[in-house]
Amino acid sequence: MPTPTSGLTTTEASGRTVLAFDGRLDASSVARLWGQALGAARRARDRALALDLSRLETCDMAGAAMLAAVERAHGVPPDLIGANQQVSALLARAREAGAPVAPAPPPPAPSTKEMLHAGLTAAGTGVVFLGEATLAAIRLPARRRMIRWADLLRYTDQAGVSSLPLVVMLGFLMGLILAFQSAVPMREFGAELFVANLVSVSLTRELGPLLAAVILAGRTASAFAAEIGTMKVNEELDALVTIGLDPMTMLVLPRLAAGLIVMPVMTVVLDLAGLLGMAVVMRGFGYPLSIIETQVQYWTTPADLYGGLVKAACFGVVIAAIGCRAGLSTGKGPRAVGLSTTAAVVGGIVATIVLDGVFAVFMNRLGI
Numbered sequence: 001m002p003t004p005t006s007g008l009t010t011t012e013a014s015g016r017t018v019l020a021f022d023g024r025l026d027a028s029s030v031a032r033l034w035g036q037a038l039g040a041a042r043r044a045r046d047r048a049l050a051l052d053l054s055r056l057e058t059c060d061m062a063g064a065a066m067l068a069a070v071e072r073a074h075g076v077p078p079d080l081i082g083a084n085q086q087v088s089a090l091l092a093r094a095r096e097a098g099a100p101v102a103p104a105p106p107p108p109a110p111s112t113k114e115m116l117h118a119g120l121t122a123a124g125t126g127v128v129f130l131g132e133a134t135l136a137a138i139r140l141p142a143r144r145r146m147i148r149w150a151d152l153l154r155y156t157d158q159a160g161v162s163s164l165p166l167v168v169m170l171g172f173l174m175g176l177i178l179a180f181q182s183a184v185p186m187r188e189f190g191a192e193l194f195v196a197n198l199v200s201v202s203l204t205r206e207l208g209p210l211l212a213a214v215i216l217a218g219r220t221a222s223a224f225a226a227e228i229g230t231m232k233v234n235e236e237l238d239a240l241v242t243i244g245l246d247p248m249t250m251l252v253l254p255r256l257a258a259g260l261i262v263m264p265v266m267t268v269v270l271d272l273a274g275l276l277g278m279a280v281v282m283r284g285f286g287y288p289l290s291i292i293e294t295q296v297q298y299w300t301t302p303a304d305l306y307g308g309l310v311k312a313a314c315f316g317v318v319i320a321a322i323g324c325r326a327g328l329s330t331g332k333g334p335r336a337v338g339l340s341t342t343a344a345v346v347g348g349i350v351a352t353i354v355l356d357g358v359f360a361v362f363m364n365r366l367g368i
Helices: 030-043 061-074 085-098 112-138 140-146 149-159 161-187 192-233 236-242 247-284 289-299 302-328 336-366
Strands: 006-013 016-025 048-059 079-081
Touching: 006 030, 016 030, 016 061, 030 061, 048 061, 048 085, 061 085, 112 140, 112 247, 112 302, 140 247, 149 161, 149 192, 149 247, 161 192, 161 247, 192 236, 192 247, 192 289, 192 302, 192 336, 236 247, 247 289, 247 302, 302 336
Parallel strands: 016 048, 048 079
Antiparallel strands: 006 016
16 A cells, blocks of 8 residues: 655745645654754745645644644744645644643732631631530430440540550650750759759640640541541531431530540640650759659649640640531532641641630739
8 A cells, every 4th residue: 555645845936935735744744744844934934934735635633733833933824825624724723722821810819808708707607616516515415316425435546545656756755855955055054953844844734735736636636527528528417417417416526525535635645755755864864763753743733734634625625626617617529628627737726826825824814
Protein backbone atom coordinates (compact mmCIF):
# COMPACT_ATOMS: atom_id res chain seq x y z
CA MET A 1 0.00 0.00 0.00
CA PRO A 2 1.62 3.36 -0.95
CA THR A 3 2.57 5.74 1.84
CA PRO A 4 0.55 8.99 1.85
CA THR A 5 2.67 11.90 0.63
CA SER A 6 2.74 15.49 1.77
CA GLY A 7 4.89 18.43 0.87
CA LEU A 8 5.61 22.10 1.46
CA THR A 9 6.81 24.60 -1.12
CA THR A 10 7.91 28.15 -0.23
CA THR A 11 7.68 30.85 -2.94
CA GLU A 12 7.83 34.62 -3.14
CA ALA A 13 5.02 36.34 -5.06
CA SER A 14 3.73 39.93 -5.06
CA GLY A 15 5.88 40.91 -2.06
CA ARG A 16 4.65 38.12 0.17
CA THR A 17 5.77 34.65 1.14
CA VAL A 18 3.48 31.82 0.06
CA LEU A 19 3.60 28.45 1.85
CA ALA A 20 1.97 25.92 -0.48
CA PHE A 21 0.93 22.63 1.16
CA ASP A 22 0.01 19.59 -0.90
CA GLY A 23 -1.01 16.03 -0.14
CA ARG A 24 -2.11 15.18 3.40
CA LEU A 25 -1.84 17.22 6.62
CA ASP A 26 -2.63 14.61 9.26
CA ALA A 27 -1.04 13.08 12.33
CA SER A 28 1.25 10.88 10.25
CA SER A 29 2.74 13.72 8.18
CA VAL A 30 2.78 16.98 10.15
CA ALA A 31 5.79 15.95 12.27
CA ARG A 32 8.00 16.04 9.17
CA LEU A 33 6.68 19.43 8.02
CA TRP A 34 6.28 21.20 11.39
CA GLY A 35 9.81 22.52 11.80
CA GLN A 36 10.13 23.53 8.14
CA ALA A 37 6.84 25.46 8.20
CA LEU A 38 7.64 27.30 11.46
CA GLY A 39 11.06 28.27 10.17
CA ALA A 40 9.62 29.69 6.96
CA ALA A 41 7.01 31.65 8.93
CA ARG A 42 9.61 33.20 11.24
CA ARG A 43 11.82 34.21 8.29
CA ALA A 44 8.86 35.95 6.68
CA ARG A 45 7.92 38.13 9.67
CA ASP A 46 8.87 41.32 7.77
CA ARG A 47 6.63 40.38 4.85
CA ALA A 48 3.05 39.28 4.34
CA LEU A 49 2.36 35.57 4.56
CA ALA A 50 -0.11 33.44 2.65
CA LEU A 51 -1.03 29.77 3.11
CA ASP A 52 -1.93 27.97 -0.09
CA LEU A 53 -4.20 25.04 0.85
CA SER A 54 -5.77 24.47 -2.55
CA ARG A 55 -3.84 21.26 -3.23
CA LEU A 56 -4.55 19.57 0.13
CA GLU A 57 -6.13 16.13 -0.12
CA THR A 58 -7.11 15.93 3.55
CA CYS A 59 -6.47 17.74 6.82
CA ASP A 60 -7.19 16.63 10.40
CA MET A 61 -6.84 18.36 13.75
CA ALA A 62 -3.08 17.73 13.85
CA GLY A 63 -2.69 19.56 10.55
CA ALA A 64 -4.90 22.41 11.75
CA ALA A 65 -2.77 22.68 14.92
CA MET A 66 0.34 23.02 12.73
CA LEU A 67 -1.29 25.76 10.62
CA ALA A 68 -2.29 27.64 13.80
CA ALA A 69 1.30 27.33 15.08
CA VAL A 70 2.54 28.78 11.78
CA GLU A 71 0.20 31.76 12.23
CA ARG A 72 1.46 32.38 15.77
CA ALA A 73 5.10 32.08 14.64
CA HIS A 74 4.57 34.72 11.94
CA GLY A 75 2.76 37.08 14.31
CA VAL A 76 0.24 38.39 11.74
CA PRO A 77 -2.79 36.39 10.52
CA PRO A 78 -1.89 35.10 7.01
CA ASP A 79 -4.08 34.98 3.94
CA LEU A 80 -5.70 31.60 3.23
CA ILE A 81 -5.78 30.48 -0.39
CA GLY A 82 -8.09 27.67 -1.45
CA ALA A 83 -9.15 26.57 2.04
CA ASN A 84 -12.38 24.59 2.01
CA GLN A 85 -15.05 24.77 4.71
CA GLN A 86 -13.76 21.75 6.68
CA VAL A 87 -10.18 23.06 6.89
CA SER A 88 -11.42 26.52 7.87
CA ALA A 89 -13.53 25.04 10.68
CA LEU A 90 -10.65 22.93 12.00
CA LEU A 91 -8.28 25.91 11.86
CA ALA A 92 -10.78 28.04 13.81
CA ARG A 93 -10.91 25.40 16.55
CA ALA A 94 -7.10 25.17 16.64
CA ARG A 95 -6.85 28.96 16.96
CA GLU A 96 -9.35 28.96 19.82
CA ALA A 97 -7.50 26.16 21.63
CA GLY A 98 -4.15 27.91 21.26
CA ALA A 99 -5.36 31.33 22.35
CA PRO A 100 -3.85 32.50 25.67
CA VAL A 101 -6.21 32.19 28.61
CA ALA A 102 -6.60 35.31 30.66
CA PRO A 103 -5.81 34.70 34.33
CA ALA A 104 -8.79 34.62 36.60
CA PRO A 105 -9.19 37.83 38.56
CA PRO A 106 -8.32 37.50 42.23
CA PRO A 107 -11.30 37.16 44.52
CA PRO A 108 -12.28 40.44 46.11
CA ALA A 109 -11.20 40.94 49.68
CA PRO A 110 -14.09 40.59 52.12
CA SER A 111 -15.42 43.87 53.34
CA THR A 112 -15.76 44.80 56.96
CA LYS A 113 -19.51 44.27 56.72
CA GLU A 114 -19.05 40.76 55.31
CA MET A 115 -16.50 39.85 57.98
CA LEU A 116 -18.81 41.18 60.70
CA HIS A 117 -21.72 39.23 59.25
CA ALA A 118 -19.66 36.03 59.11
CA GLY A 119 -18.53 36.52 62.70
CA LEU A 120 -22.06 37.14 63.94
CA THR A 121 -23.29 34.10 62.00
CA ALA A 122 -20.62 31.89 63.56
CA ALA A 123 -21.42 33.27 67.02
CA GLY A 124 -25.12 32.67 66.46
CA THR A 125 -24.48 29.11 65.35
CA GLY A 126 -22.41 28.53 68.48
CA VAL A 127 -25.13 29.92 70.72
CA VAL A 128 -27.73 27.72 69.02
CA PHE A 129 -25.51 24.66 69.47
CA LEU A 130 -24.95 25.52 73.15
CA GLY A 131 -28.69 25.92 73.70
CA GLU A 132 -29.49 22.64 71.98
CA ALA A 133 -26.83 20.82 73.98
CA THR A 134 -28.13 22.28 77.25
CA LEU A 135 -31.71 21.35 76.35
CA ALA A 136 -30.59 17.82 75.44
CA ALA A 137 -28.83 17.49 78.81
CA ILE A 138 -31.97 18.64 80.64
CA ARG A 139 -34.11 16.12 78.74
CA LEU A 140 -31.59 13.31 79.17
CA PRO A 141 -33.46 11.50 82.02
CA ALA A 142 -36.46 11.05 79.73
CA ARG A 143 -34.29 9.98 76.78
CA ARG A 144 -31.95 7.50 78.44
CA ARG A 145 -32.82 4.95 75.77
CA MET A 146 -30.98 7.08 73.21
CA ILE A 147 -27.68 6.85 75.11
CA ARG A 148 -25.57 3.88 74.10
CA TRP A 149 -23.10 3.23 76.89
CA ALA A 150 -20.89 1.16 74.63
CA ASP A 151 -20.39 4.25 72.47
CA LEU A 152 -19.49 6.32 75.55
CA LEU A 153 -16.81 3.78 76.48
CA ARG A 154 -15.53 3.77 72.91
CA TYR A 155 -15.31 7.57 72.82
CA THR A 156 -13.52 7.55 76.17
CA ASP A 157 -11.04 4.97 74.93
CA GLN A 158 -10.54 6.87 71.68
CA ALA A 159 -10.01 10.21 73.41
CA GLY A 160 -8.05 9.15 76.48
CA VAL A 161 -6.62 5.66 76.60
CA SER A 162 -5.35 5.66 73.02
CA SER A 163 -3.62 8.99 73.53
CA LEU A 164 -1.76 8.06 76.73
CA PRO A 165 1.51 7.07 74.99
CA LEU A 166 1.59 10.45 73.26
CA VAL A 167 0.71 12.23 76.50
CA VAL A 168 3.50 10.46 78.39
CA MET A 169 6.09 11.17 75.71
CA LEU A 170 5.11 14.83 75.36
CA GLY A 171 4.98 15.36 79.12
CA PHE A 172 8.37 13.73 79.71
CA LEU A 173 10.02 15.77 76.96
CA MET A 174 8.38 18.97 78.15
CA GLY A 175 9.62 18.45 81.72
CA LEU A 176 13.07 17.62 80.40
CA ILE A 177 13.22 20.73 78.21
CA LEU A 178 11.81 23.04 80.88
CA ALA A 179 14.36 21.80 83.41
CA PHE A 180 17.31 22.27 81.06
CA GLN A 181 16.20 25.70 79.87
CA SER A 182 15.41 26.91 83.39
CA ALA A 183 18.74 25.70 84.75
CA VAL A 184 20.71 27.94 82.35
CA PRO A 185 19.74 31.33 83.90
CA MET A 186 19.38 29.95 87.44
CA ARG A 187 22.92 28.58 87.39
CA GLU A 188 24.23 32.16 87.35
CA PHE A 189 22.63 32.75 90.77
CA GLY A 190 23.37 29.31 92.22
CA ALA A 191 19.63 28.52 92.27
CA GLU A 192 19.52 25.32 90.24
CA LEU A 193 17.62 23.63 93.07
CA PHE A 194 14.60 25.86 92.38
CA VAL A 195 14.23 24.39 88.88
CA ALA A 196 12.10 21.68 90.50
CA ASN A 197 9.78 24.33 91.94
CA LEU A 198 9.44 26.17 88.64
CA VAL A 199 8.74 23.07 86.55
CA SER A 200 6.25 21.54 89.00
CA VAL A 201 4.20 24.74 89.37
CA SER A 202 4.29 25.45 85.63
CA LEU A 203 3.09 21.96 84.76
CA THR A 204 0.29 21.71 87.30
CA ARG A 205 -1.09 25.22 86.81
CA GLU A 206 -0.66 25.88 83.09
CA LEU A 207 1.29 23.59 80.82
CA GLY A 208 -0.30 20.31 81.89
CA PRO A 209 -3.90 21.27 81.05
CA LEU A 210 -2.86 23.30 77.99
CA LEU A 211 -0.73 20.59 76.36
CA ALA A 212 -3.31 17.92 77.10
CA ALA A 213 -5.94 20.15 75.48
CA VAL A 214 -3.80 20.55 72.36
CA ILE A 215 -3.47 16.76 72.11
CA LEU A 216 -7.22 16.34 72.58
CA ALA A 217 -7.97 18.94 69.91
CA GLY A 218 -5.57 17.37 67.42
CA ARG A 219 -6.61 13.75 67.95
CA THR A 220 -10.15 13.73 69.25
CA ALA A 221 -11.90 16.91 68.10
CA SER A 222 -10.86 16.14 64.54
CA ALA A 223 -12.16 12.58 64.87
CA PHE A 224 -15.48 13.78 66.29
CA ALA A 225 -15.88 16.30 63.45
CA ALA A 226 -15.00 13.71 60.80
CA GLU A 227 -17.38 11.07 62.18
CA ILE A 228 -20.39 13.37 62.56
CA GLY A 229 -19.57 15.22 59.33
CA THR A 230 -19.50 11.96 57.38
CA MET A 231 -22.83 10.98 58.89
CA LYS A 232 -24.31 14.31 57.81
CA VAL A 233 -22.94 14.04 54.27
CA ASN A 234 -24.40 10.53 54.02
CA GLU A 235 -27.74 11.86 55.39
CA GLU A 236 -27.58 9.54 58.39
CA LEU A 237 -28.47 12.42 60.73
CA ASP A 238 -31.65 13.02 58.75
CA ALA A 239 -32.44 9.33 59.08
CA LEU A 240 -32.06 9.53 62.88
CA VAL A 241 -34.46 12.47 63.03
CA THR A 242 -36.92 10.63 60.77
CA ILE A 243 -37.10 7.61 63.11
CA GLY A 244 -37.54 9.84 66.17
CA LEU A 245 -33.99 9.94 67.59
CA ASP A 246 -32.29 13.15 68.67
CA PRO A 247 -28.76 13.46 67.19
CA MET A 248 -27.79 15.90 69.93
CA THR A 249 -28.64 13.37 72.65
CA MET A 250 -27.39 10.31 70.82
CA LEU A 251 -24.19 11.67 69.26
CA VAL A 252 -23.11 14.87 71.01
CA LEU A 253 -23.74 14.28 74.72
CA PRO A 254 -21.66 11.05 74.92
CA ARG A 255 -18.74 12.82 73.25
CA LEU A 256 -19.03 15.77 75.65
CA ALA A 257 -19.04 13.36 78.59
CA ALA A 258 -15.99 11.58 77.17
CA GLY A 259 -14.08 14.86 76.88
CA LEU A 260 -15.06 15.80 80.44
CA ILE A 261 -13.87 12.44 81.79
CA VAL A 262 -10.57 11.99 79.98
CA MET A 263 -9.07 15.48 80.17
CA PRO A 264 -8.33 15.52 83.94
CA VAL A 265 -6.81 12.05 83.66
CA MET A 266 -4.67 13.09 80.70
CA THR A 267 -3.54 16.18 82.61
CA VAL A 268 -2.48 14.16 85.67
CA VAL A 269 -0.56 11.70 83.49
CA LEU A 270 1.15 14.54 81.63
CA ASP A 271 2.06 16.25 84.92
CA LEU A 272 3.61 13.06 86.30
CA ALA A 273 5.53 12.43 83.10
CA GLY A 274 6.81 16.01 83.13
CA LEU A 275 7.94 15.71 86.74
CA LEU A 276 9.74 12.50 85.82
CA GLY A 277 11.57 14.29 82.99
CA MET A 278 12.50 17.10 85.37
CA ALA A 279 13.75 14.59 87.96
CA VAL A 280 16.02 12.99 85.35
CA VAL A 281 17.64 16.38 84.67
CA MET A 282 17.95 17.22 88.36
CA ARG A 283 19.56 13.86 89.05
CA GLY A 284 22.03 14.70 86.29
CA PHE A 285 22.87 17.88 88.21
CA GLY A 286 23.63 15.76 91.28
CA TYR A 287 20.52 16.38 93.41
CA PRO A 288 19.07 13.35 95.22
CA LEU A 289 15.46 12.36 94.72
CA SER A 290 14.55 13.18 98.33
CA ILE A 291 15.46 16.85 97.88
CA ILE A 292 13.62 17.02 94.56
CA GLU A 293 10.53 15.48 96.15
CA THR A 294 10.68 17.91 99.06
CA GLN A 295 10.89 20.93 96.75
CA VAL A 296 7.93 19.74 94.66
CA GLN A 297 5.75 19.00 97.69
CA TYR A 298 6.61 22.28 99.41
CA TRP A 299 5.95 24.57 96.45
CA THR A 300 3.12 22.78 94.64
CA THR A 301 -0.08 23.47 96.57
CA PRO A 302 -3.40 21.64 96.23
CA ALA A 303 -4.82 24.83 94.70
CA ASP A 304 -2.34 24.51 91.82
CA LEU A 305 -3.31 20.90 91.16
CA TYR A 306 -7.07 21.33 91.56
CA GLY A 307 -7.08 24.54 89.55
CA GLY A 308 -5.32 22.75 86.71
CA LEU A 309 -7.79 19.87 86.84
CA VAL A 310 -10.78 22.24 86.75
CA LYS A 311 -9.31 23.97 83.72
CA ALA A 312 -8.66 20.60 82.11
CA ALA A 313 -12.27 19.52 82.56
CA CYS A 314 -13.52 22.77 81.01
CA PHE A 315 -11.07 22.42 78.15
CA GLY A 316 -12.28 18.88 77.51
CA VAL A 317 -15.94 19.88 77.27
CA VAL A 318 -15.21 22.89 75.06
CA ILE A 319 -12.96 20.96 72.66
CA ALA A 320 -15.44 18.10 72.33
CA ALA A 321 -18.27 20.60 71.77
CA ILE A 322 -16.32 22.41 69.04
CA GLY A 323 -15.56 19.12 67.31
CA CYS A 324 -19.22 18.06 67.39
CA ARG A 325 -20.42 21.48 66.24
CA ALA A 326 -17.97 21.41 63.31
CA GLY A 327 -19.32 18.00 62.33
CA LEU A 328 -22.94 19.12 62.52
CA SER A 329 -22.10 22.20 60.40
CA THR A 330 -20.57 20.12 57.60
CA GLY A 331 -21.74 21.20 54.16
CA LYS A 332 -22.11 19.26 50.95
CA GLY A 333 -19.42 18.01 48.60
CA PRO A 334 -16.21 15.98 48.87
CA ARG A 335 -14.25 18.75 50.64
CA ALA A 336 -16.83 19.38 53.35
CA VAL A 337 -15.58 16.77 55.83
CA GLY A 338 -11.97 17.93 55.48
CA LEU A 339 -12.96 21.55 56.05
CA SER A 340 -14.96 20.57 59.15
CA THR A 341 -12.01 18.61 60.54
CA THR A 342 -9.69 21.55 60.04
CA ALA A 343 -12.18 23.91 61.65
CA ALA A 344 -12.48 21.59 64.66
CA VAL A 345 -8.73 21.45 65.27
CA VAL A 346 -8.13 25.17 64.77
CA GLY A 347 -11.21 26.15 66.75
CA GLY A 348 -10.34 23.80 69.60
CA ILE A 349 -6.81 25.14 69.98
CA VAL A 350 -7.85 28.79 69.71
CA ALA A 351 -10.73 28.33 72.16
CA THR A 352 -8.40 26.58 74.62
CA ILE A 353 -5.91 29.45 74.58
CA VAL A 354 -8.64 32.07 74.94
CA LEU A 355 -10.28 30.14 77.78
CA ASP A 356 -6.90 29.71 79.47
CA GLY A 357 -6.45 33.48 79.38
CA VAL A 358 -9.87 33.93 80.98
CA PHE A 359 -8.92 31.46 83.70
CA ALA A 360 -5.62 33.30 84.28
CA VAL A 361 -7.41 36.62 84.83
CA PHE A 362 -10.08 35.01 87.00
CA MET A 363 -7.59 33.13 89.19
CA ASN A 364 -5.42 36.23 89.51
CA ARG A 365 -8.40 38.25 90.73
CA LEU A 366 -9.20 35.56 93.28
CA GLY A 367 -5.57 35.37 94.40
CA ILE A 368 -5.27 31.67 93.61
